[in-house]
Amino acid sequence: MLSGNTLLMKEVNKDLVREQLKTLRKATKQDLSQKTGLSVVTVNSILTDMVKHGEVQEGEMIPSNGGRPSLLYHYNVNYSYGIVIYGHQKENQNCIHLAVVNLAGESVYKEEAFMEDIQLESFEELIDRGKEKVSHISIIGFGLPGEEEDGVVTLNDYRNLTGDVFMKHYREKYKVPVIFINDINGAVNGYYHYKAPGGMLNVAGIYFPRLYPPGAGLVLNGEVYTGNKSFAGEIAGLPIGVDWIKLDYDNRTEIREAIGRLVAALACVIAPEQIVLYGDFFQEDDVAGIKEVAEKLLFRKFDIYLVLSQNFEEDFEQGMIRFLLEHSVDKYILSRKGIETVML
Template sequence: MEPIINNTMRVKRMNQELVREALRNMRQGTKSMVAEATGLSLATCRNILYELLSTGELIELDLEESNGGRPAQMYMYNVNFANIACIMVKAGVTVHSLTFSVVNLAGESIEEGYQEVEHMNEELIYELTDRLILKYPRIRALGIGVPGAVHQGVINSCDIPNLIHVNLVAPIQEKHKVEVILDNDMNLTVYGLYQRRGYHERKSLIVTTFIEGSLPGAGIMIDGHIHRGNSHFAGEVAFLPFGLSHAEQYRQLHNRNTFHSLAARAVSSLIAVMNPETIALTGDLMKPGDVELIRNECLKYIPELHMPHLILLDNPDEDYMCGLIKMTLESLSYSLQLVEKRR
């Protein structure tokens, strides 16, 4: 009988999420409007609406204006029912930084903050998490972006050496009983760019970054989905077989005489393997005019027919935070019903 029970619960959760999503999109609506938007029966919608009302996830509004018949009850999704917190971990040449944002379920900012640290480690991230959850007890999920490769909650390569081999997910989940999302900064940046540019179709998009003090990396969207790879190593272009050590790569990328050639080899490799529609180039090593220079270098390897649109991404941190917020909100799809366990 257990598989049947599990399947029943799964269907119920899916239906609840359909109702949530419908009301989030409509802002407010009646039972009939929700049923039409979701394809669920009126009876199913009524039961789910009552359940969400009982937890405070929905707000009951006034009756709709009558068109001659009996006016129906209006409902609105309570975007302040819960919060999420997002933390961007960034590597710098001399100092590192933590940027955070606490938002509601509509992604509207409640508090933002920034701090620079000379010696970054996991304890600083835990301290910030503790402080935010203490101040905002409605936080139900935490998103963390890091400049490195992440697999099964563990950072296995990183531009901040103190974070290598650190499992950031399990300690926070165990202590605070919240959803925790940990992902690579470039995955989050390309996802944020995809969302902010309104790519509704299944486009292929890459963001490649060339940052002072670090080796390059890339975030990849293929047909509308983040491509992480088997062990979440996709996009680590510094490991391409250039025939150069990481130290020599670093030297050439930080030398204006060799930067464009090496950057173009990395970009050309991504084009040949992924064949994206657009590649966004970013990072403080990128200067005005570099996009065209890199494009011309790429044409030495890639036929014009297959060259993607190359653009310069001026404010990648906005896309980074957008991607982190979107992904963290998505992690709450089935977990809001567990809210009462933390009260």
């Protein structure tokens, strides 16, 4: 019987091979040995197991520098599917999106629905329709305006989802791992990895849904930072003298003053290289006005780099898919065997 440490090392090695083959899409075991630093014998053992379970497919034989032909292995991106459910404000309503994605992060089915009153079971019909489109799912990711810790939703704009029932309900109903990502954390994750200028390590995103107070997502040293009890980014409570629910978002002067204060406060604490603003009320010339207010409050000691984005939905989806793939079903094998507990 394999020990816990041996099993853990085997899964770590498998993950190395998996990530390289997912990137290359097809490769020989010699290629994978060079890329991962693992021996050809170890790679061969891992590939044999992955072929057996359908995650990898054997391809054609190819010539190899005067030696024996080598077998080409193809990664089966449709070996497993994940479901992403993410919600945000659209046309002043709760818009809930569904995306079914394969292991390459490619969407094979999408759908959206407007929901007035969101309850515990509200997402089940969407998930069930998504499941019908593929052979099976291995993970579900929720991207919602709130926070979760150890399976307990501690904060949520959809109040019926708070508590320890939500995550447990969907895990037990669909018998797969379930992860929960804060909405702006999902969006800033997508923006940072796919749109931020190269070389940046610290980026902040602020989302203004209007019907609810704003929230911030933080990327620090290249990683999304959630803080103690996942509370980082809950900026609505900052004592800067702004009532975000009563704020007139059509009043240019009012929003520039309010958001300028918020940006200044964020700059003082985080000092990000870039701040992305999301909201359907922004106009292009708001950037200069907000920047002026913020930098004046900071006595011109910090140069603020602001960007307006109208692509919250796109960044959110891409960020959620990236989170989902990072926590793919195979990372739960050890936890199911009692070797490791995975915290998301």
